[in-house]
Amino acid sequence: MAATLPRRDLFELPAGVIYLDGNSLGPLPRGAAARAASVIEREWGTELIRAWNSAGWMAMPGRVGDRIATLLGASEGSVTTGDTLSIKVYQALAAALAMRPDRRIILSDTGNFPTDLYMARSLLDTLGQGHELRLAAPEAVEDCIDETVAAVLLTHVDYRTGRMHDPLAVTRRALDAGAVMIWDLAHSAGAVPVDLTAWGAEFAVGCTYKYLNGGPGAPAFIHVRPDIIESVRPVLAGWLGHAAPFAMELDYRPAMSTERMRVGTPSIVQLAILDAALDAFEGVNMNDIRAASIALSELFIREVEARCPSLALASPRDPERRGSQVSFSFAHGYEAMQALIDRGVIGDFRAPDILRFGFTPLYLGGVEVIQAAEILGEVLDGNLWDDPKYRTRSRVT
């Protein structure tokens, strides 16, 4: 059985709940509420406008970015935070295409999160230069990288299946073909070991409200490989990416650092909460998290398969090819997930038929994983999901 990393006391987890949805929204870290209160009452309330300097607000996007960089094997100064992941995808892809003006193919896969594809298509529409967004199956995408590809835009861990790309192999193939590599680390940051320096991709983006526990609407991050930053087009050239924002010049001059990827005024309260949340990762080795996560997910698969013959594993069986989640497909997946949540086991449902469970060793142990499998077994065994009250689809699951 997997050992819990001794960090559960760093989170506020409600009694009676087994939380297997930290891959969608991480739980509340214990210091976050106090940190938000301090920013609101002490910094904003008493320092007012002066807090942009006195409380270090203006430098927060880069300072918090540096903390994320250490979790991603990225160098200091190469990550900044802000906006949403959709916006950061847009910035990265637009900058990438500007680096390959003679190529017209953007390669992604059908397992990518929809907003990445939507933002890519809307960028291509705006560019109007005849680019093509080409989607391959996740298993086939690596083989589709060739010298016609301008940029490869992939999510490292598939949001639906948990299938994980081989980032070293894919990035090497992209770089060898002269394609710009963009990794979306939404389901990787804080979940699996990432070594951006070793991978060598030009861009990486991600969100911070999943495994990093930054809270609802926490800012996104973007990493730019340090050797190219001074030639990267910021594309969404907002004033806080300017070399001297408060000079209020009519013309834009980009900052000579990752700060050029900043756009507008940062969401200081959300950044402060994220900053507090990152304390839970202080002194943690991502390899230990990974080992514990694999132990938990292997345990869950074993326990579920022993009890639930009607579920089909939708994730790779090999844990080395899987992120920190396990998915099962089931025709009545929506209803089954509502019934499960009703019984205190919180996972989520993803259309069309996926039951999704995230494993987060910082606050989750083997006992809960077994309990969750038992309750799932009861729901399926007794057809408890077949109750009209579980059929009403709410907007979010």
Next chain:
Amino acid sequence: MAATLPRRDLFELPAGVIYLDGNSLGPLPRGAAARAASVIEREWGTELIRAWNSAGWMAMPGRVGDRIATLLGASEGSVTTGDTLSIKVYQALAAALAMRPDRRIILSDTGNFPTDLYMARSLLDTLGQGHELRLAAPEAVEDCIDETVAAVLLTHVDYRTGRMHDPLAVTRRALDAGAVMIWDLAHSAGAVPVDLTAWGAEFAVGCTYKYLNGGPGAPAFIHVRPDIIESVRPVLAGWLGHAAPFAMELDYRPAMSTERMRVGTPSIVQLAILDAALDAFEGVNMNDIRAASIALSELFIREVEARCPSLALASPRDPERRGSQVSFSFAHGYEAMQALIDRGVIGDFRAPDILRFGFTPLYLGGVEVIQAAEILGEVLDGNLWDDPKYRTRSRVT
């Protein structure tokens, strides 16, 4: 002397401070900290992922947008919130240009806030269709609107001088010329009466951390005229602007409402703080705020000019042509503002030589305005600004 609206007790204002910078960052509304704590501890902490439904998070951008709409004379459902003002400027302008594919001029003025111009230029670079961003002097811009202009992008109240455009006249001229009108209301929302329905502009955008007191990094807003929304290109087509975000379709279908201007996951904590801040405007008539603001600013000009002959009024003298701020130019403006802040009067400095003061009748009265003028008089009279400690330029003022 101006009467204070009886709302000062709705704000947490530190003792010993006269705050004349609500035009840059509004002060802390009294209910905001408790509201943030409730969202963090009760909703996020105990509801976890379920709060997207149970606490109404998913609908918050539109619900808060509706509250802003009532302050702007806009119809229900025509305003949504999220991202930053820079992003919303980009969305509005890109949508506008798509509506006028045969025109190539974007008209703005040299008094516009730099990020509006930066975002416009970066959009034009991305489009690569030979558009021209044409800048006129603020006084001359109305006369430059003709049938070659695709879009007019103006900030209603000039951030530096407080000069206010005539929105009815400018919008009519734009519409008559077939140009799409975009108003940036950063220094208008919550400060001066706005009647978007009467103005008839296609788009309006703004930020909420100034006169609306939404806190540092509060989300921006965007208004789209209801009759055009179903044909507006969202441009930054993120998943939360999709007609059915959780269907997770590979292709984008925009929502048939202002929701299509949403992009990524909204910053829920900041939205909740903004929502609480808007309580201070419940039952307030913007005409009363305007009358009180004019009284305060007229008083300040009179008192300052009686004491400070070295200052030159940089705002229009006619209060009807001025927003809710007063600016003076002074060669040593930076140092003078630091000396003034050191003595408890908080305004701000804007390059190259502007001392800027905002008047916010919700929490400011005539007594403080006179005191502020007296202290400014002392600073200038005694050359108190001429101290080396006031010369070090910090990044933000």
